Amino acid sequence: xxxxxxxxxxxxxxxxxxxxxxxxxxxxxxxxxxxxxxxxxxxxxxxxxxxxxxxxxxxxxxxxxxxxxxxxxxxxxxxxxxxxxxxxxxxxxxxxxxxxxxxxxxxxxxxxxxx
Amino acid sequence: xxxxxxxxxxxxxxxxxxxxxxxxxxxxxxxxxxxxxxxxxxxxxxxxxxxxxxxxxxxxxxxxxxxxxxxxxxxxxxxxxxxxxxxxxxxxxxxxxxxxxxxxxxxxxxxxxx
Numbered sequence: 001x002x003x004x005x006x007x008x009x010x011x012x013x014x015x016x017x018x019x020x021x022x023x024x025x026x027x028x029x030x031x032x033x034x035x036x037x038x039x040x041x042x043x044x045x046x047x048x049x050x051x052x053x054x055x056x057x058x059x060x061x062x063x064x065x066x067x068x069x070x071x072x073x074x075x076x077x078x079x080x081x082x083x084x085x086x087x088x089x090x091x092x093x094x095x096x097x098x099x100x101x102x103x104x105x106x107x108x109x110x111x112x113x114x115x
Numbered sequence: 116x117x118x119x120x121x122x123x124x125x126x127x128x129x130x131x132x133x134x135x136x137x138x139x140x141x142x143x144x145x146x147x148x149x150x151x152x153x154x155x156x157x158x159x160x161x162x163x164x165x166x167x168x169x170x171x172x173x174x175x176x177x178x179x180x181x182x183x184x185x186x187x188x189x190x191x192x193x194x195x196x197x198x199x200x201x202x203x204x205x206x207x208x209x210x211x212x213x214x215x216x217x218x219x220x221x222x223x224x225x226x227x228x229x
């Protein structure tokens with residue numbers, strides 16, 4: 001079965017704190033792709049990152065960083081020095097060896113960053 | 116132009132109405148998608164078009180009818196909807212490739228069925 005679990009439903013932090021959003025996935029496929037999307041209150045889903053199953057290198061983009069660990073089936077997302085503009089719902093998603101575009105989304109983590 | 120646009124932004128319709136949602140992209144993407152997102156839930160795939168042909172229909176009721184008139188446009192025709200169909204309808208596009216390109220989502224149409 002293909003599944004994405006985001007155990008944290010809501011997280012609230014104060015500006016400048018670091019925060020990590022957890023994502024655990026399940027798939028039997030050896031080739032798969034993992035994504036993170038941000039959904040601000042306006043509703044649009046904003047693509048943040050894509051990782052394929054053969055690339056376990058961690059990535060850093062400005063204040064954002066991602067830790068992909070196949071051994072624990074996790075793809076965690078860390079925001080360093082959070083800002084109010086980071087407030088949004090963050091979705092982790094999986095696309096496996098099946099059809100293109102059929103993203104299996106986690107339930108999302110709502111992040112609130114307070115000034 | 117790296118946007119996916121959707122019209123209208125908001126739509127209120129009665130259960131006997133017929134309406135259409137429109138989606139447009141000019142990124143040269145040949146895959147286009149409709150997703151449905153209920154409040155406080157993740158998006159769920161409805162339809163996939165690849166090279167203007169319907170390739171996936173995720174068991175969506177026939178009151179939703181997709182159409183892809185050309186490579187830039189995607190429509191979703193609505194007829195005899197139910198109140199439980201009220202949701203955010205998201206259109207997305209991507210390249211068609213084996214590397215599972217990331218999807219570019221539009222801002223969505225917020226639909227209310229009364």
